[in-house]
Amino acid sequence: xxxxxxxxxxxxxxxxxxxxxxxxxxxxxxxxxxxxxxxxxxxxxxxxxxxxxxxxxxxxxxxxxxxxxxxxxxxxxxxxxxxxxxxxxxxxxxxxxxxxxxxxxxxxxxxxxxxxxxxxxxxxxxxxxxxxxxxxxxxxxxxxxxxxxxxxxxxxxxxxxxxxxxxxxxxxxxxxxxxxxxxxxxxxxxxxxxxxxxxxxxxxxxxxxxxxxxxxxxxxxxxxxxxxxxxxxxxxxxxxxxxxxxxxxxxxxxxxxxxxxxxxxxxxxxxxxxxxxxxxxxxxxxxxxxxxxxxxxxxxxxxxxxxxxxxxxxxxxxxxxxxxxxxxxxxxxxxxxxxxxxxxxxxxxxxxxxxxxxxxxxxxxxxxxxxxxxxxxxxxxxxxxxxxxxxxxxxxxxxxxxxxxxxxxxxxxxxxxxxxxxxxxxxxxxxxxxxxxxxxxxxxxxxxxxxxxxxxxxxxxxxxxxxxxxxxxxxxx
Ligand code: ADP
Ligand code: GLC
Numbered sequence: 001x002x003x004x005x006x007x008x009x010x011x012x013x014x015x016x017x018x019x020x021x022x023x024x025x026x027x028x029x030x031x032x033x034x035x036x037x038x039x040x041x042x043x044x045x046x047x048x049x050x051x052x053x054x055x056x057x058x059x060x061x062x063x064x065x066x067x068x069x070x071x072x073x074x075x076x077x078x079x080x081x082x083x084x085x086x087x088x089x090x091x092x093x094x095x096x097x098x099x100x101x102x103x104x105x106x107x108x109x110x111x112x113x114x115x116x117x118x119x120x121x122x123x124x125x126x127x128x129x130x131x132x133x134x135x136x137x138x139x140x141x142x143x144x145x146x147x148x149x150x151x152x153x154x155x156x157x158x159x160x161x162x163x164x165x166x167x168x169x170x171x172x173x174x175x176x177x178x179x180x181x182x183x184x185x186x187x188x189x190x191x192x193x194x195x196x197x198x199x200x201x202x203x204x205x206x207x208x209x210x211x212x213x214x215x216x217x218x219x220x221x222x223x224x225x226x227x228x229x230x231x232x233x234x235x236x237x238x239x240x241x242x243x244x245x246x247x248x249x250x251x252x253x254x255x256x257x258x259x260x261x262x263x264x265x266x267x268x269x270x271x272x273x274x275x276x277x278x279x280x281x282x283x284x285x286x287x288x289x290x291x292x293x294x295x296x297x298x299x300x301x302x303x304x305x306x307x308x309x310x311x312x313x314x315x316x317x318x319x320x321x322x323x324x325x326x327x328x329x330x331x332x333x334x335x336x337x338x339x340x341x342x343x344x345x346x347x348x349x350x351x352x353x354x355x356x357x358x359x360x361x362x363x364x365x366x367x368x369x370x371x372x373x374x375x376x377x378x379x380x381x382x383x384x385x386x387x388x389x390x391x392x393x394x395x396x397x398x399x400x401x402x403x404x405x406x407x408x409x410x411x412x413x414x415x416x417x418x419x420x421x422x423x424x425x426x427x428x429x430x431x432x433x434x435x436x437x438x439x440x441x442x443x444x445x446x447x448x449x450x451x452x453x454x455x456x457x458x459x460x461x462x463x464x465x466x467x468x469x470x471x472x473x474x475x476x477x
Contacts, residue, residue: 002473004031004038005133005157007119009096009112009142011040013075013357014048017095018300019247019381020140020164023214026250028079030466039131041119043090043111044070044083051075057082058127062117063181065089069118069127084118102332109172112200113180116145123150123157133157135473138208141170141201148186148203158476160469161204163213165378166222166229167304170200194230205234209476211242212469214379215400219244227376245469246379246403248462253364253385260361267456270449273365273390280366283359284350286323293322293442295435296367296391298360298382301330301338306373306396311337312428318345320439325367327352327359364389369421369438373431377401383420384460390452393420394434404460408441408451419455 010016011024024040031038050072057069068085084090089111098104105111123146125132137160138146147159174196177187182198185191191206192198205211213219219242221227223235235242252258255273256266262279265272274290281288299305310317311334318324318341326338326349335353342351352359364370370386372395379400383393387405395401405420412418423434442448 002036002470003131003134004028004036004137004473005119005123005135006031006038006040006137006139007116007143007146008040008042008139009115011042011074011081014042014050014081015045015096017097019379022250022381023164023247024139025074025077025079026248026462027466027469029074029077029250030248030462031469032077032079033463034466034470036470039080039082040074041082041084041122043096043115044085045096046087046091046093047096048083054083058129060118060121060127062114062121065114067118067121069122069129082122084115086114086118089114102330109170109176109180109198109200112142112170113145116143116149119143119146120149120153124153135160135476137162137469138204140164141168141199141204144170144200144202144204145192146203147207147209148192151207152183152185158473159208160210160212160472160476161208163201163204163211163222163378165304166201166227166231167376169194169202169229169231172198172200174198199231202231202234205231205238209241210472211235211238212472213242213244215246215403216244217402218376218378218399221376221399243472245465245472246400247381247384248465249381249384249388249460250462253361253388255365255389258361258365260358261365262362263365265365267390267453270390270452276362276365277367280325280362281323283362284325284352285346286325286350287347289323293320293369293439294367295322295324295369295371295394296363296386297324297326297328297371298363299328299330299372301328301334303331304375304377306375306426306431307331307334307338309373309375309426309428309431310371311341313432314341316432317435318348320435322435322439323348323350324371325350325363327354327356327363329353329355364391367391368442369394371435372396372401373423374398374401375426380404387419387455387458388460390456392438392451392455394431394438395420395422396426396431397422397424406454408437413447413450416450416454418451419458420451
C-alpha cells in the first residue's frame with residue numbers, strides 16, 4: 001500500500017473551475033478503492049463548499065506565515081482532505097486564481113509557493129501528524145515548485161507531476177525568485193528559469209520522477225512546438241519518463257442514477273431520455289419539440305475550446321433546423337458575441353453565462369449532440385460524459401478528444417464502434433460540415449439509436465486509469 005499525497009488547487013465539489021477539479025476528486029477515490037492510503041491537500045479558500053465537518057490538525061510556520069492544517073473528508077467518501085489554512089492568501093471568496101475582472105491575483109506566485117512549501121512540510125512528516133508520503137502526486141503549475149523544492153531535501157518522497165494543461169504555466173518575473181527565496185541551484189536554465197522568468201510548471205517537468213498528462217495523444221502533442229509552448233525540448237528530453245493516462249469519469253455522470261436530471265434512464269430505457277430534452281427546453285424557454293436536433297455546449301469560454309470556430313459559422317449553423325443550448329463563462333468578448341446571437345435567435349438558441357452544475361447535467365441528458373470543437377484538448381471530460389448519456393459528441397480530432405471519440409464512418413457504423421462525429425481541420429467550415437453530417441444521420445432513428453448504444457456501453461470508468469497510475473507509482477525506483 002502506498003501513502004499518496006495528492007496535491008491540487010481544486011477538487012469537486014469543494015471548489016471547481018474546470019476538469020482538474022473532477023479528476024482531483026475521482027482519481028483519489030479510485031486509488032482508495034484500489035486499497036491505497038491517499039490524502040488530498042488543497043488551499044483552504046474562502047469559497048470552499050464545505051459540507052462535512054472540519055477539524056483542526058496542527059499548526060506550523062512557513063516563512064513568516066502561520067499555517068493551520070485542517071482536516072475534512074471528500075463528500076460521500078472516506079478520502080481525507082487536508083486544507084492549508086492561510087487566510088491572508090486564500091481567505092477571499094470567489095475564483096481561486098483570478099479576480100472579478102478575470103485578472104490573475106498579483107500575488108499568485110507567493111500564494112502557490114506557500115501552498116507548495118506547506119504541502120512539502122506535510123509530505124515530509126514535519127507537522128506532527130505522523131504520516132509521511134511515499135508519493136507526492138502534483139497537478140498543474142500551482143504545484144510545480146514541489147518536485148523542485150523536494151529535490152533539495154534528504155530522504156524525500158517520490159514525485160509524479162501531471163500536466164492537465166500546458167497552456168497555463170505559472171510564469172512570473174525573474175525578480176520573483178528572490179521574493180520566494182528560491183535556492184540559486186534551482187534557477188538555472190535546466191531548472192525553473194524560462195526566458196529570464198520563473199516557470200512553476202517547469203519545476204514539475206524538470207524535477208518530478210515521472211511526468212504524466214491526461215491522454216496519450218496530448219502526451220505527443222506537447223512534444224511539438226505548436227503545443228509545447230517552448231517546453232517541447234524539455235519534454236522530449238524527459239520523454240522516457242512521460243506517459244499519457246486518459247482520465248476516467250465519475251459515477252456522478254451516469255444517467256441511471258443522476259439526481260440532477262428530470263428523468264433517469266439507461267441504454268435499456270433510451271426513449272426516456274426525451275423527458276430530459278423537453279425539461280431542458282422548458283427550463284430555457286425554447287420551443288418544446290421532441291424531434292428538433294438539439295445541440296449542447298458546456299465550456300469555459302476560452303480560445304482553447306474553439307468558441308471562435310463556432311462564432312465564425314454561427315449564422316449558417318443557426319440557419320439549420322436545430323436548437324443550441326450553451327452554458328459557460330470566460331472571455332468577455334466571446335460572451336458578448338454569443339449574447340448577440342442569443343438575442344437574434346431566441347427560438348433557436350439559449351445562452352446561460354455563469355456556472356451551473358445542475359444545468360450542466362440536464363444539458364448532458366437532454367441534448368442530442370454535444371459540441372466540443374477544441375483547438376487543443378489535453379483530455380476533455382464532457383465528450384465522455386456525453387457518451388455515457390447517449391448524447392453524441394461532435395469534436396475536433398485533437399488530444400483526448402481523438403483518443404475517446406470514434407467517428408461515424410461506413411466501417412465504424414458496420415462494426416458498431418462509432419460513438420460521435422470527428423473533424424480534423426481547425427476551421428469553421430469543417431465544423432459546419434460535421435454538424436450537417438450529424439443532422440443528416442439524426443433523421444435515421446434506427447442508426448442514431450445504434451450510435452447512442454455504442455456510446456453508452458463504452459467503459460470510461462476510473463478503475464483502469466487508476467491502475468495505470470498505481471503501476472506508475474510502483475515503477476519509480
Ligand atoms: P476544462 O478542464 O479544460 O475546462 P474539461 O472537459 O476537462 O475541460 O472539464 C470541464 C468541466 O467543467 C466539466 O465537468 C464541465 O461540465 C464543467 N463546466 C465547465 N463550464 C461549466 C459551467 N459554466 N457550468 C457548469 N459546469 C461547467
Ligand atoms: C484541463 C484540460 C482538460 C482536462 C482537464 C482534467 O483543464 O483542459 O482537457 O480534461 O484538465 O485533466
